[in-house]
Amino acid sequence: MTAGITRAFGPDTCPAPWYFAPNAELAISEQGTEYMILLERYLAVPAVLAAALSLSAPAIAQDSTGAEIEAPAETDAPATDAPSGGEGEGGSEDLGLSMGTPVDDGAAASADQIGQPYLLETSGDWEIRCVRTSLEHDPCALHQLLQDEADNSVATIELVNLPPDQAAAAGATIVTPLETLLTEQITLQVDGGQGRRYPFSFCTQIGCVSRVGFTDAEVDAFRRGAEATLTIVPATARDAQVRLGVSLIGISAGLERIIELNALNAEAINAARAAQDAATE
DSSP: OOOHHHHHTTTTTTTGGGSSSSSSHHHHHHHHHHHHHHHHHHSSOOOHHHHHHHHHHHHHHHHHHOOOHHHHOOOOOOOOOOOOTTTTEETTTTTEEEOOOOOOHHHHHHTSSSTTTEEEEEEEEEEEEEESSSSSSEEEEEEEEEEOOOOOOOEEEEEOOSSSSSOOEEEEEEOOTTBBBBGEEEEETTTTTOOOEOOOEEEEEEEEEEEEEEEEHHHHHHOOOOOEEEOBBBTOOOOEEEEEEEOOOOOOHHHHHHHHHHHHHHHHHHHHHHHHHHHOO
16 A cells, blocks of 8 residues: 555544544534434434434534633632542542542433434444434444555445335445545445446545445345445545455344334334324314
């Protein structure tokens, strides 16, 4: 691999999930946006729920930054030494040292925020990730982080089943680095077979996004295959290609699992709609 490729697709520029990003607040918001694309496009989330989810990511960022705290007003009371606390709690009576107190960082609370993606389980080399909603069952997708030969995190792929009776049986959101040469598009092939090229849809702060669809035959090829290859070209090394392996281990069971989970989510959506309609009558 050339130095240009390493520079273009190194860990400093990879569009990895939010927990790899240097700016977690921004990345959480962007990741929420990408999940919203899946939800609104493929899972037919009702407008009320979609609006609630789209507003949740900025709320997480606001909560994590916190509001400014005003300084306490000055008083005429004489200054006193702060109590050291008992030994084992706030301090040591012998040395006057503070031993600290436990702090709730709010991580557990943020995991339950509406619109927050979370890892439900794994299926082989795929993660089953869902988005927290107010419903009993949440929408889910298959996720895989793609790495190059040097184990640099380069791209991600999210795969979700689609409703029946349409051309695409499954849809995917593929995110690559910002320094990808967009005119060369993305090439995807299974087990060295005939590849297909897909254009990019748009770019955000975390990378460039390609939203693609797969037919029933292509999904069956994923189920039977061992590994797919995703090929992109860096803008800084236009004569080179970066080939990323997409493991297909666990994809068949993973697809069955998200089909089950998203069917439960669809039922929950319909029940929420019925309850909303009944309340307005």
